[in-house]
Amino acid sequence: MRTKIFLILFYFGLSPFVFPQNLDLGGYLKFFAHPNLNSPYGFNRLGTRLQTTFSYGTDNAFFFSSLDFNYEDTSVLGLYEEPRSKGMTIYPVEAYIDLYWENFEMRLGKQFIFWGKTDWLNPTDNINPWDYKNITSEIEDYRLPVTAIKGNYYLGDFNFEGVWILHFEPHKIPVEIPKRMGSLRVENLGTVFPANKLSNTEFALRISSKLLNIDYSFSFFHGYDKNPTFKFFLLPFVQGIPSYLQFQTTYEKIDIFGFDFVTTKDKFTFTGEAAYFSTQDKDGTDIYIKNPNLYYVAGVNYAASDDLSLNFQFSQRILFKYDKSFEEQQWLNTTHQPHKVDEKTTSTVTGNIQYSFGSYTSLMLIGVLNLKDKDFFLLPVLKYSFADGVNISAGATWFGGPEGSPFGRAKKDSKAFLEVKYSFSL
Numbered sequence: 206m207r208t209k210i211f212l213i214l215f216y217f218g219l220s221p222f223v224f225p226q227n228l229d230l231g232g233y234l235k236f237f238a239h240p241n242l243n244s245p246y247g248f249n250r251l252g253t254r255l256q257t258t259f260s261y262g263t264d265n266a267f268f269f270s271s272l273d274f275n276y277e278d279t280s281v282l283g284l285y286e287e288p289r290s291k292g293m294t295i296y297p298v299e300a301y302i303d304l305y306w307e308n309f310e311m312r313l314g315k316q317f318i319f320w321g322k323t324d325w326l327n328p329t330d331n332i333n334p335w336d337y338k339n340i341t342s343e344i345e346d347y348r349l350p351v352t353a354i355k356g357n358y359y360l361g362d363f364n365f366e367g368v369w370i371l372h373f374e375p376h377k378i379p380v381e382i383p384k385r386m387g388s389l390r391v392e393n394l395g396t397v398f399p400a401n402k403l404s405n406t407e408f409a410l411r412i413s414s415k416l417l418n419i420d421y422s423f424s425f426f427h428g429y430d431k432n433p434t435f436k437f438f439l440l441p442f443v444q445g446i447p448s449y450l451q452f453q454t455t456y457e458k459i460d461i462f463g464f465d466f467v468t469t470k471d472k473f474t475f476t477g478e479a480a481y482f483s484t485q486d487k488d489g490t491d492i493y494i495k496n497p498n499l500y501y502v503a504g505v506n507y508a509a510s511d512d513l514s515l516n517f518q519f520s521q522r523i524l525f526k527y528d529k530s531f532e533e534q535q536w537l538n539t540t541h542q543p544h545k546v547d548e549k550t551t552s553t554v555t556g557n558i559q560y561s562f563g564s565y566t567s568l569m570l571i572g573v574l575n576l577k578d579k580d581f582f583l584l585p586v587l588k589y590s591f592a593d594g595v596n597i598s599a600g601a602t603w604f605g606g607p608e609g610s611p612f613g614r615a616k617k618d619s620k621a622f623l624e625v626k627y628s629f630s631l
Contacts, residue, residue: 231630232257232271239341242603242619249620250339252277256298270300270314299350312355317348318368320411320424321478322467324557325571326520328480328500329463331426332368332409336377337615341622342569342586342598349374363414370407373399375456376431379618382452386542389439390449397455399429418470424463429456430484436493437540450540457485457494474506476518489526492535495547496524504555516557523550545609552576565590573612580606580613598624 232255239250255274260267275294301314321327333348340347352372358365375398384391399405407428414421438451463480479501486494504518524547532546554574561567571584586600601621606613 227262229260229630230257231628233626233628235624235626237341237622237624239620239622241617242601242621243617248278249618250277265305267303267305268301269303271298272296273298298345308359310357315350315352316355317345317350318353318355319348320409320422320463320465322420322465322476323478323502323504323518324476324506324516325555325573326502326518326553328478328502328520329422329424329461329465331428331431331461331463331480332370334374334376334431338377338379338618340584340602342588342600342624349377363412366411366413368409368411370409370428372401373405373407373429373456374431375429375433378433379615380433382435386450386540389540389542392449392451394438394451394453396433397453399456405429419466419468421464421466424461424465426459426461426463428459430459430495431456434493439540450542459484472508474508476502476504476506478502487526489528490535492532492539492546496527498522498524512561514557514559516555516559518555520553520555521550548577575606575611578607578610578613580604580610582612582615594628596626596628598622598626 235254235256237250237252237254239248241247241249253276256271257274258269258271260269262268273294273296275296276292277294297315299315299317301312301316304311304313318332319327319330320332321330332353333351336347336349351370351374354369354371356367382391382393407426409424409426409428411422411424433454434457436453436455438453440449440451460483461480462483463478465476465478467474467476469475479499482495482498482500484495484497485491486496489496500520500522502518502520504516506514506516508514527547527549529546529549533544536542536544536546553576556570556572558570559567560569567588569584569586569588571582573582575581581604583603583605584600586598589597591597599622601619603619604612604615605619606616608614
């Protein structure tokens with residue numbers, strides 16, 4: 206509470222006296238309504254947000270921060286068991302300082318760091334987690350900042366980038382654990398997060414350069430998988446018959462080796478990313494941890510005109526040291542319950558259409574289709590600039606597919622959204 210009071214005083218009282226020159230204050234006021242598309246059509250989110258931004262720069266340094274005052278009339282779940290508070294919440298979105306030298310720059314603080322060249326699906330973009338519950342038109346609603354130190358050293362055509370992430374942040378994924386699985390009662394043992402200590406901090410490295418007309422980079426990430434791992438335990442036995450299941454949620458260590466590129470020719474832009482995920486299941490015998498795998502995306506963007514662009518991508522994930530029948534049998538032996546396990550190879554296609562109707566209205570449609578299960582995700586967004594600084598966004602996040610498929614499981618989270626945003630500068 207004291208931290209929130211200090212931030213409010215700093216923004217609205219102290220900052221003009223601390224940084225009297227080159228001071229920029231701004232932000233936005235936004236109303237948002239996210240009705241669920243399933244019966245009985247309740248609201249996933251309904252509220253108002255005031256964001257204030259503060260920036261100050263000199264020749265050798267730049268400071269930026271943004272603070273959200275968020276009021277909601279609804280309560281929803283982010284990560285399972287993690288409620289979004291009803292009422293007023295105050296939290297920083299970004300707060301960092303940039304320092305500059307001749308060939309080196311550093312950013313310290315709460316920040317967004319996006320890597321990769323492909324659209325929407327990015328195997329090498331592993332620093333900032335996603336908030337899958339709140340996918341809307343604005344990236345800050347569904348991407349979460351991290352507290353990190355980032356440095357860039359420039360040597361000729363090369364950029365050497367290093368990131369040290371000081372605190373682990375997982376994806377926020379809406380997960381519902383059933384109270385029963387078959388005849389067995391399910392007991393939640395809770396979540397085990399990586400201990401908040403120096404040895405558990407994460408880091409990432411990237412080398413970027415250009416060859417002819419191709420921008421490319423090699424990257425490495427060492428840290429934790431932001432997706433939760435659910436581990437089940439069959440206990441106890443009564444006269445040789447299991448009576449209930451216990452489960453625990455953990456986050457496992459992972460190393461990711463990545464490569465990406467982008468190049469252009471006439472109206473076409475070609476992109477690609479590939480990453481090898483070295484997980485803790487080195488020999489493929491742990492049914493709860495994903496096997497080591499290769500994940501790649503290849504895409505092409507066509508600028509049909511100044512108003513229309515079309516994007517198409519194909520992606521594939523290949524599991525190594527993987528035997529589907531072994532996984533199914535081990536799951537049955539461990540939990541006494543049948544379970545749908547991963548395929549050795551999964552393929553996905555994505556499309557992105559963007560069209561501008563004059564200077565004030567634009568339409569974007571993103572679609573993702575998993576080829577095996579035929580489950581899909583759609584994100585249509587219509588934006589209209591009503592007046593100077595006033596924008597209206599309307600759209601939906603729509604999940605569909607067979608029961609048990611990745612997007613099929615999220616059908617209940619399909620929603621529409623309407624947002625009215627007024628941006629200002631003081």
